[in-house]
Amino acid sequence: MSDKPAGRRTCLYTPAQLDAIVTDMARQAAGLLTSRTQVAIVGILRRGAPLADRLQAQLADVFGVAGCVRLDLQIKRYADDLTLLYPETQLTEDPNHAALDLSGHTVLVVDDVMYRGHSMLRAVEYLAGKQPAEIRTVVLVDRGAAKLPVRTDIVGVRLDVAPSDVIECNVPPYEDSFRIDLLQPA
Secondary structure, eight states, X not given: OTTSOOEXXXXXXXXXXXXXXXXXXXXXXXXXXXXXXXXXXXXXXXXXXXXXXXXHHHHHHHXXXXXXXXXXXXXXXXXXXXXXXXXXXXXXXXXXXXXXXXXXXXXXXXXXXXXXSHHHHHHXXXXXXXXXXXXXXXXXXXXXXXXXSOOOSEEEEEOOOOTTOEEEEEOTTTSSSOEEEEEEEO
């Protein structure tokens, strides 16, 4: 815990609660898909990737949605504590994605937190160039503070917190326990 910012942490959602939330998110996603739909699930690194894996597992195990294309995008703007790292949102393209054709696919873009919308907008912009049939956005937490014209299609929970507070999504393998904490910085 020493590498995390100092402050008061309050657990908002436990692992059991989050497992139920991810199952509900998969139910919502399954409702958007048709039997003829090819599905691509795209995780935004870091924590969006293991969340995408959880969503894909639930879609397959509970709702019978199998054969999904699964990939990740590296997009960086903020650090986990919301410190601005880059004035422009940076997407690092994986060379394997350069010739990727998603025509006919419904793409589910998965991230942990929707804050201002910069990362999600950059992901959607990039993926739109791959010619998918449609793109849907999926976030575990929507802070309700987006400043850009990006909507969230599937939301696990909406948390309206003070701008100075930080929502910490703890997602294995990056953290030991799957939970959401509220950090009120020191």
